Amino acid sequence: MKKFDLNTPLIELRGEEETCRYWTIRNAVEGTQIFGGIGSGKSSGSGQFIALKYLAAGFGGLVLTVKPDEVEVWKDYCQRANRSDDLIIVDPSHNNYFNFLEYESGGKNITENVVQVLKTVIRAGEDKAGGKGDDSFWETALDMLITNVIDLCKLAHGSASIQEMYEIVQFLPRPEMTIDDRPNAFTSAFTAARKNVLQKVEEWEKSFSTDEMDVMQSEYLYEQAMCDAIPEARTLKFIDQFFLQTFLNLSEKTRSIIDFSFSGFLFRLLREPIYNLFCQNASTFTPEDCLQGKIILINLPVKQFNKVGRDCQILFKYIWQRAMEKRNVRENGLPVFLWADEAQHFLHEYDAEYQATARSSRIATVYISQNLPNYHANMSGHKSEHQIKSFLGTLATKIFHANVEVETNKYASELIGDGYFEDVSRNVSMTDKFSASLGKSLKIDRIVRPERFSRLKTGSERNLNMVESIIHVQGDLLADTQNYLKIQFQQEFFINF
16 A cells, blocks of 8 residues: 655645745645635636545545536546546446445444434434424434334344334334234334343243242342343343333324434435435445545435435445544555535534544545535534534635625635734825825734635636635645735646736
8 A cells, every 4th residue: 555645745836926835635634625606616626626636646535416417527537537447436327335234233333333323314404493492302312212223123133224114113102002903013023022032031041040040039130130141131121111111101292203303314215216225235335445545426416316315425424434534544544535515415413523533534525615604504503603613623724716705705804814004194284384294004904805705716718717716724824924825726727826
């Protein structure tokens, strides 16, 4: 495996006095955020240039899609970088599959892994602006429901499937149910789970002598010893308590909202082509393929597949992020990138936490979005402002293209900061005698005023295909004594300004 030096230059930047600066792999793995209004050239300018640089450097990566034409764009990028053989396209027209339950079942803490994946995707799709009272209550209740459904499947059949989980949730116990009700998915699974556990209990009892059994005369001591010796018995006890006591005693409205959130998500996974791509077939690729230089592109654009396309891409993104964080960079130091144009569609609550360690995991995140309100709208709720600030604070490079959105331009101006400017004033007196005087003083003002961002060139023929942007890199002086640099991208090649 080729070794990668974090100080390897990717982009050469020059200030007005020809002082050369380099944007390196180290800068790349510290994260990049690109902002720009509609038609500003953010994707065809800086986005295209950075993508080609990553591909030319041999990076592996994950590409998420919103627009249907993005797959053709990345085919072109890979062809130009001689990386076409490394591109894995996941959509109905290609035979590439990822069975996420099969993948997550390959390690320890199987239930916890699957629960965390499902819960993260479900919560990312919730409209928190509508509110659900105490968020911690709903999160805990959903967590317990998913955990117990998966554990029930495992006890009954040794594994869990999306189809079986969905059917069980449709027939969860209700107060009005009676013992005369016909068998259903829940009762069948519960009966099978109890039968399997009883077999283990019988084998356990056979290992004891009559005297040893007499010592455990009380029901409490017997049950405690049994649960200590047979983990499955303890799990079945928790399942019984949850479904027949805790969950059963919730109000009808509360219970319905919780199980509908879960069953609605499972229903979307059961529809084609999602079921075929992510649930039914054995995996033909895994996130770890990116560590061998593969580029995985999930071609389920949100504009075409709507919420289910978004859910599946967030699901794979979260699994991919965890996989990249687990790798040993000493054994495999290949940088990988996470690419999301219209990135506001793919945010989840752990993004800031993940991005905080992305540098040490050699992950070069590139998020592209029009403006800050897009992020707020897709991560609504009273905590969204702090979540967005925390998230953006973990992306060290910011590139700003032409924009008329006031909040974003103000954010960019404040990020670059204030400076001293010479203020020249002229006083004229027209009394008996004419007199004039000049005065000079220093004043503090924004180094780059917010309105300046609305005047940046946006490419196209009227601007000779030139796209202007202002770049800010955390901890770097880009233009002599300044922390920002105005640069131009030609929509076919890059020019330093």
